Amino acid sequence: MPRQAGRHFLQIPGPTNVPERVLRAMDMPTMDHRGPEFALLTLEILKGLKQVFKTSADVVIYPASGTGAWEAAMVNTLSAGDKVLMFETGHFATLWQVIANDLGLDVEFVEGDWRRGVDPAEVEARLSADENHAIKAVMVVHNETSTGVTSRIGEIRKAIDKSGHPALFMVDVISSLGSIDYRHDEWGVDVTVGGSQKGLMLPPGLSFNAISTKALEASKTATLPASFWNWQPMIAANKTGYFPYTPATNLLYALRESLKMLLEEEGLGNVFARHRRHGEATRLAVRAWGLEILCLDPEEYSAALTAIMVPEGHDADHLRKVILERYNMSLGTGLAKVQGRVFRIGHLGDFNDLMLAGTLSGVEMGLAAAKIPFNKGGINAALDYLTENP
Amino acid sequence: MPRQAGRHFLQIPGPTNVPERVLRAMDMPTMDHRGPEFALLTLEILKGLKQVFKTSADVVIYPASGTGAWEAAMVNTLSAGDKVLMFETGHFATLWQVIANDLGLDVEFVEGDWRRGVDPAEVEARLSADENHAIKAVMVVHNETSTGVTSRIGEIRKAIDKSGHPALFMVDVISSLGSIDYRHDEWGVDVTVGGSQKGLMLPPGLSFNAISTKALEASKTATLPASFWNWQPMIAANKTGYFPYTPATNLLYALRESLKMLLEEEGLGNVFARHRRHGEATRLAVRAWGLEILCLDPEEYSAALTAIMVPEGHDADHLRKVILERYNMSLGTGLAKVQGRVFRIGHLGDFNDLMLAGTLSGVEMGLAAAKIPFNKGGINAALDYLTENP
Numbered sequence: 145m146p147r148q149a150g151r152h153f154l155q156i157p158g159p160t161n162v163p164e165r166v167l168r169a170m171d172m173p174t175m176d177h178r179g180p181e182f183a184l185l186t187l188e189i190l191k192g193l194k195q196v197f198k199t200s201a202d203v204v205i206y207p208a209s210g211t212g213a214w215e216a217a218m219v220n221t222l223s224a225g226d227k228v229l230m231f232e233t234g235h236f237a238t239l240w241q242v243i244a245n246d247l248g249l250d251v252e253f254v255e256g257d258w259r260r261g262v263d264p265a266e267v268e269a270r271l272s273a274d275e276n277h278a279i280k281a282v283m284v285v286h287n288e289t290s291t292g293v294t295s296r297i298g299e300i301r302k303a304i305d306k307s308g309h310p311a312l313f314m315v316d317v318i319s320s321l322g323s324i325d326y327r328h329d330e331w332g333v334d335v336t337v338g339g340s341q342k343g344l345m346l347p348p349g350l351s352f353n354a355i356s357t358k359a360l361e362a363s364k365t366a367t368l369p370a371s372f373w374n375w376q377p378m379i380a381a382n383k384t385g386y387f388p389y390t391p392a393t394n395l396l397y398a399l400r401e402s403l404k405m406l407l408e409e410e411g412l413g414n415v416f417a418r419h420r421r422h423g424e425a426t427r428l429a430v431r432a433w434g435l436e437i438l439c440l441d442p443e444e445y446s447a448a449l450t451a452i453m454v455p456e457g458h459d460a461d462h463l464r465k466v467i468l469e470r471y472n473m474s475l476g477t478g479l480a481k482v483q484g485r486v487f488r489i490g491h492l493g494d495f496n497d498l499m500l501a502g503t504l505s506g507v508e509m510g511l512a513a514a515k516i517p518f519n520k521g522g523i524n525a526a527l528d529y530l531t532e533n534p
Numbered sequence: 535m536p537r538q539a540g541r542h543f544l545q546i547p548g549p550t551n552v553p554e555r556v557l558r559a560m561d562m563p564t565m566d567h568r569g570p571e572f573a574l575l576t577l578e579i580l581k582g583l584k585q586v587f588k589t590s591a592d593v594v595i596y597p598a599s600g601t602g603a604w605e606a607a608m609v610n611t612l613s614a615g616d617k618v619l620m621f622e623t624g625h626f627a628t629l630w631q632v633i634a635n636d637l638g639l640d641v642e643f644v645e646g647d648w649r650r651g652v653d654p655a656e657v658e659a660r661l662s663a664d665e666n667h668a669i670k671a672v673m674v675v676h677n678e679t680s681t682g683v684t685s686r687i688g689e690i691r692k693a694i695d696k697s698g699h700p701a702l703f704m705v706d707v708i709s710s711l712g713s714i715d716y717r718h719d720e721w722g723v724d725v726t727v728g729g730s731q732k733g734l735m736l737p738p739g740l741s742f743n744a745i746s747t748k749a750l751e752a753s754k755t756a757t758l759p760a761s762f763w764n765w766q767p768m769i770a771a772n773k774t775g776y777f778p779y780t781p782a783t784n785l786l787y788a789l790r791e792s793l794k795m796l797l798e799e800e801g802l803g804n805v806f807a808r809h810r811r812h813g814e815a816t817r818l819a820v821r822a823w824g825l826e827i828l829c830l831d832p833e834e835y836s837a838a839l840t841a842i843m844v845p846e847g848h849d850a851d852h853l854r855k856v857i858l859e860r861y862n863m864s865l866g867t868g869l870a871k872v873q874g875r876v877f878r879i880g881h882l883g884d885f886n887d888l889m890l891a892g893t894l895s896g897v898e899m900g901l902a903a904a905k906i907p908f909n910k911g912g913i914n915a916a917l918d919y920l921t922e923n924p
Contacts, residue, residue: 415539494539496538498896505913531903
């Protein structure tokens, strides 16, 4: 096959498009991670990261991808046999639960249909029923990357409070951080788990834990073994700008650059508004096509991605293949139990109106090429919305 | 103003989007231009360049932008006071004529309305009238970047032949080379002038002369002073892969990469077909908007860019400003006598369907934002054409 000209449209829901400035920031010699210049880098980054997590608490950075930070949240705070309450909101919530099982935790896994977020009333009921406080942690995925459904973290916090239950509250924000408003402190989250390759516009390879005082306290008595993931030496070394072991130096250069872009140059409020606007434009296109959005509750629509169902008898992965071959665009596959039934459009990270217009045009042409029944005009619905809501 | 997120759409008719692979190819240490590795680089590039010009004749590479190669074509072949026949097809043809005047040539400049290419019959008539063969060169711009109008070089060659006139034939292909089919040998062109920053997908800074045997012969008696531009030492040094003075080393790395992409990976035939297809899709959008294409003759439509007239009483530069500010896209301004009256969409270089869809969406939304009267649906006309003509 001849070369496909032009830029590839990487519209999976992460890893996202890395801005060229961020790529160039990485493209510098690796420095001494015990030297004085490095300490300044670390301190600057940690200050910025706290703004992104909206916390004054500690944030640690692992030279590991998000799956590692999931594990870190648990091994620092829990002991073998501890009970945790988790919710099957989608593929990633399911995978987090697998890790909990691997670590010997006793998971109460609330089944779900992958089309809704966590129900705060369900959280309250489950915790209220747990009179002996056997549940040590409630664990929720903020933005389910497999479904385009968000869970209402603030309301879940209120539900926990109403139950009067002392369980820790842990939240995965891997695909929402830097894309969808998130408030670690205000929402009383104990451990927030983030990653580098989505809203932060970096390649994969860094992940984060934001840690409340209560979680830090719990870490002192937790007995699951933790060494690489251990918060204590990390927090201690970070105080002066260093790490207990080798950090991912060049990804930290990239993080400094992306934090500058998000916090100083665009502003988090603008970043979130941009994502909401592109989510709404995408959903208007989907409705105009006559296709169904996987997420059922408008209050839970994700601003980072949209998962779209193909009509019965059609294969979403065939559509994705046609779009990749003809239009040089990668869209997200349906994972696990929605494989072949949905495809996902990522509209997060370093993204703008004309990239969205190209993306939606590619889907519209792809639907025709893959002979999936649909109505034309999705692109127009999106452009009208973008025009009327500058 | 806050940072504009996402990729900038650089849709001026050149410099064009430089592929990241080409940027990375340049991003290497500058090498010894007298060393053995450099000779291999030069010889490989010259071989590829000849394929792009469709010539077996000599091609020289200047470490200078296109304006320099315009001058080179003349100082190598002509003498002060020589008469040359030139045609006002647009701004760049006019600028080439200014240089001819600067050099002391006697220019017969055929006026034009900027909406048509050179008329072969006019060439034949002018040459036939020149019984004493005072005209030493006929100079034509193949693709007028200011107007989106091409001139039919093959037909002009036939007109020259019919007149039996011995004038040299010089053609500027700066904005057509690597985008629109061009045949130096078959069309009997004596000097072809090219540049790096358009279809070749490079930054500006390199330019070319392809030189027929007849032109090389003329250079032996031409008396305009030439040193930097002098073909003879360049051709002599090139034989072994070197240059008579310092070449633009890192741009040559880039050129090697882009030639590989155009010739080996995509194929010139595919490259030209891609440009024609995007030109047609763009014109369908323009017609659906109810706007007028500057180029009057469909046979002369440019596959590299389209110049579009705004309705009377509206300012094309205001539209461009609105589009830049709202949609992060650069479009070409109207130059000189069409300033404010036209804007230009570049659809050349490293470009694909979804980049075009984003581009046309930006124009469609921009027309609305700038309150220029138009009909919606340009984007649909383009997408329908692209879908039906994969």
